[in-house]
Each structure stands twice: as structure tokens, then as C-alpha cells.
Amino acid sequence: MDNRRTSTRIQMIADYEGDPKTLIEDQEEGLYPTLCMRDIVVFPTNMTPIVVGRKESLNLVRMLEKKPDTIFCVFCQKNKDTESPYEEDLYPVGVFAKLIKVIKMPGTEQMSIIIQGLGRCQMKHLVQKEPYTVIDVKSLPEKWPDENNDELFRMLYENFHYEATDYIKSSANYSDDAIQAINELSSIHMQCNFMCSLLPFSIEDKIKMLKEEKLSERIMIAIRSLNKVRHLLRIQTEIENKTHYDLDEQQKEYFLKQQIKNIKEELGEGNASPEKKEILDELLFRMNAVKTAEDKKYVLMNAPKDRLDEIIAVLPGMKSPTVMPLAQEGWCSVHTVLDEKCFWEIIGKLKALGAEGILVLPIEKMIL
Secondary structure (H helix, E strand, O other): OOOOOOOOOOOOOOOOOOOHHHHHOOOOOEEEEEEEEOOOOOOOOOEEEEEEOOHHHHHHHHHHHHOOOOOEEEEEEOOOOOOOOOHHHEOOEEEEEEEEEEEEOOOOOOEEEEEEEEEEEEEEEEEEOOOOOEEEEEEEOOEOOOOOOOHHHHHHHHHHHHHHHHHHHHOOOOOOHHHHHHHOOOOHHHHHHHHHHHOOOOHHHHHHHHHOOEHHHHHHHHHHHHHHHHHHHHHHHHHHHHHOOOOOHHHHHHHHHHHHHHHHHHHHOOOOOHHHHHHHHHHHHHHHHHHHOOOEEEEEEEEEHHHHHHHHHOOOOOOOOEEEEOOOOOEEEEEEEEEHHHHHHHHHHHHHOOOEEEEEEEOOOOOO
């Protein structure tokens, strides 16, 4: 049986029927409504699905539904946990975009939207936060080499495409149709931007790529970043091979502890190169995040505002729970983390205090 799963970062793809260069044409300098992204960097020409839940973002989508031809901007936050980002909280380079589709999500205020990335833009000033964010921007050039006559670009593209598809084949985080999605894009320039978005690069590396106006320079950064990702994967595989055996549920915790022990031994020997030490430290950080998440549940609920203080008092979360207003007057949404050992006792108290629509989700990783 094929156990490969679809990554949460794989985008929905639809090829552009016209000349893709029209997508990256300069836009007029001025004020544009803006969508602020927590942890997604949208690249020029990419068609991207996004789940929208914040008040300002929902207000923007409702406006775009009424005026679907409106061009807006998309900028990524520096810290995904910032609830209401201002100018200093956003990376200064983003993209223009247009709305393609809105999908209402039953039982929640959230919406799923599909947007089409256009050309790049530079933030000048944030000028408005209500009812949605508005930023004063200027257009940035997006320079695409001639795919037929630029031999360097062709060589870079072929190398990037080979390395990217080879990585996707070797990773359990992608479905087999990810490569098909890349190849179905008729423009190799669009393929390059899509691969930059699809691959598991850090937000910082993706922003470095987006800042480059020349697609050739962007690809070179992407190739270097992919080499770093593959090096990390090789070291992780080596460590797993040292401790690999058939696991049952009782052995999983021991397996994780043994991996952490092996990494600490590698670091403790003191003969690792700075690059290898950096990668081992990153692996240790990730494994500790998995271990911390054991026996934890992420809980979302709708709570009456007049009982909010009582509800917060029974929640033993790591810090104060996240509280967000709902459209219905007198209600709010509360998000927190609970230990499984006291889970049912606390859930009973929450229900008695009037909490409704309680949603419980597993936690894959927890970073303190």
C-alpha cells in the first residue's frame, strides 16, 4: 500500500491559458487592500489556496466577492503568531494578486479562497487596518529570461527541475501528483515559481527568493536552499538507520529518545563541522518539538463572553488561551492546549460553563 500523503503545502494548480507574462505586468503605484499571511509566501503567477479566518481578512474577502476585479496585495508576516500585524511585522516584499474563487466552510466563520499571484510589489507604508488592511505599495519588476536563447537560465531550470522532482519522489510528504502538477504548467517560468513555493524552504529563504527580480538569481537561491534541505534529510536518515527497528505503540517514545541521544552524542564528540552542527541542532530542535507534543490536544470552542473568565480559570494551558471574537454577539472563540490525562475532566467543566462546538485536534509538534 502506498502510504505517501499529500503535503499541506501543495498548492492547487491550474495552468494559465493566456500569455503568463501578462500576469507580471507592472501595476500602478498607490493604495491596495492587503491580505496578510501567517506562514505562506505567494510567488508571482502561482495559484494558491488559502484558509482565511481573521476579521480583517474576512472583511477583505467579502469586499472582493462584491468587486471581483479588484487587485490586492499579499504580504507574509515575520512572526506567524502575530494576530494583527502592522507595517513592522510584515516582510517588505510581496505580490499583487486577484481573487479566483471563494469556498464557504460550513460550521465556521472561516473561508477557503483561491488567489492568482501577479507581479511583485514593495511596501511603502501601511495606511489602514479597518475594516481591512490597506498598504501603499509600488510595483517591482519581474525579469524572466528568454527560455530559448538564455543558455544559463535553461541550465539552471533543468538542474532545479531535476533536483526538485527527485526530492519530491524521495519524500513521504508529497503525493505522486505533485510532479504532475509541476509539469502541467506550460511555462517553465511558472514552473520555477511554483517549485519555489512548493518545496519545504524556510520562510526566510523564500523571502530571499521573492526579493530577486531576476528569475535566474531566484533559482540559484532555491537550488542552494534545496541542497541544505537534502543534506538535512540525509543526516536524519543516517540517524534513523542507527535506531531503526519494527515499532509498536509502546516503543515509539523509546525510539524518539534514542534518536535524541544519538544526536547529542554526535554533538558531544566535538568534531562535527559548523555546517553539520547547525543541521544536528536543527534536528534536535524538531525532535524535541515532537516529544513535547506527546499527550497534548489542541482544543477550540465557542464560549459565551459572560462566562469567559470562569472558562479561562479551568484551563491549565501553557499560557493564557487565545481568545477571538465571533460574528455572533456575546460569543467568542477560545483556543488552548490540554494534557490528555486531564482532558475529559476539563471538557466536562467547560460544557457545564456553556462552552459549545468543542473541537479537539491532535498536535504533531509543539515549539515552546
